[in-house]
Amino acid sequence: MENTIKVERAILNITQDELAKKIGVSRQTINSIEANRYVPSTVLALKLSELFNKPVNDFFKLSAED
Amino acid sequence: MDTDKIMDCERKRLNKITRFRLPNQFITIGLLIALASILMMFVRAFAMDGETVWLKLLLQKTLLIGMLVMSLSKDKIEDEMTISLRAQSYAIAFIVGVIYALVMPYVEYGVSNVVHSGGEAYKDLGDFQVLLFMLMIQLMFYHTLKRYR
Incomplete structure (x- = not known):
């Protein structure tokens, strides 16, 4: 799974810490998601979708390994 | 009902x-x-x-x-990732604990035979030793997984 959360975060001009606080997780979790080390749950993906005001498919993409 | x-x-x-x-x-x-x-x-x-x-x-x-x-x-900030890492650490601790309980008595038996000629009789590990080892592994792995997340 690949994602463009870093880009979406840059568009909103918020830090990892601010994004983490908005969706109720730790900064390290956001860092791990951005680095593709952790695939978030559907709940977290929908929270991000609501915050970015975009469908989940816009910033999460299946990779060749998936 | x-x-x-x-x-x-x-x-x-x-x-x-x-x-x-x-x-x-x-x-x-x-x-x-x-x-x-x-x-x-x-x-x-x-x-x-x-x-x-x-x-x-x-x-x-x-x-x-x-x-x-x-x-x-x-944790101070408990989220789905820490819950997942904790679950992983419990799984690792369980597997390593079972292997430890199976292998360690033979290692102790072998070492005692090498060190003292004649050696000690074979004996299983006590519950304290196994539980302490499993808890140590769980805590250690959890903090290591958190550090490298």
């Missing part, structure tokens, strides 16, 4: 048990209990005379309780 309602009730109860965690402050309490137990073990071994086997057994129990409290305590 129909079967579906009974199953739903059981499922909710099971989820409540599996999600049980102590508040974050308990990690300090657990650490203090564990450290005090280790300190008292040294005091008992080197500075106490007489029949103190009961104290040794009591301290083993308090050490395990302290480590269990640490293991069950929530």
Whole structure:
């Protein structure tokens, strides 16, 4: 799974810490998601979708390994 | 009450048990209990005379309780990733613990035979040794996984 959360975060001009606080997780979790080390749950993906005001498919993409 | 309602009730109860965690402050309490137990073990071994086997057994129990409290305590920020890492650490601790319990008695037996000619008789590990090892592995792996997340 690949994602463009870093880009979406840059568009909103918020830090990892601010994004983490908005969706109720730790900064390290956001860092791990951005680095593709952790695939978030559907709940977290929908929270991000609501915050970015975009469908989940816009910033999460299946990779060749998936 | 129909079967579906009974199953739903059981499922909710099971989820409540599996999600049980102590508040974050308990990690300090657990650490203090564990450290005090280790300190008292040294005091008992080197500075106490007489029949103190009961104290040794009591301290083993308090050490395990302290480590269990640490293991069950929530993080400052508990999210789905920490829950997932904790689950991974419990799985690793269980597997490594079983391997340890199976292999270690033979290692001890082999070493004792090499060191002392004739050696000691084969004996299984005690519950304290296995539980302490499993709790140590769980705590160690959890903190390592968190550090490298």
